[in-house]
Amino acid sequence: MFSSSILLQILACAIYGNWWPMLSALMYVVVPMPCMFFGGGSTQFLTSRDGGGWIDAAKFLTGASTVGSLAIPIILRHAHMIETGAMLIEFTSFFIFICTVMCFHRASLDDDW
Numbered sequence: 001m002f003s004s005s006i007l008l009q010i011l012a013c014a015i016y017g018n019w020w021p022m023l024s025a026l027m028y029v030v031v032p033m034p035c036m037f038f039g040g041g042s043t044q045f046l047t048s049r050d051g052g053g054w055i056d057a058a059k060f061l062t063g064a065s066t067v068g069s070l071a072i073p074i075i076l077r078h079a080h081m082i083e084t085g086a087m088l089i090e091f092t093s094f095f096i097f098i099c100t101v102m103c104f105h106r107a108s109l110d111d112d113w
Helices: 002-016 020-030 033-038 053-078 084-109
Strands: none
Touching: 002 020, 002 084, 020 053, 020 084, 033 053, 053 084
């Protein structure tokens, strides 16, 4: 699923001959960083109600980078730097990426794996 998400990122750039949409692929690298640095590599802290300075910072950074992944194509389309089709392909890529993250999160919660 992750590979198809990256493929759609590249196709959104290659089909329209404009590589600006690849900026949102940078956010795909930034999204898991708070989990790696503040959560110990686990995604379980995202759904917990436990707080604290670093836990709250990790939740905020994860949310901000997720919103940034959606906002970058919208801003680029508003500035007429990319086409509407490229923006829609970017949204599809983001949806597949989020489904991948949710499947990983669900699999990491199960002890049977």
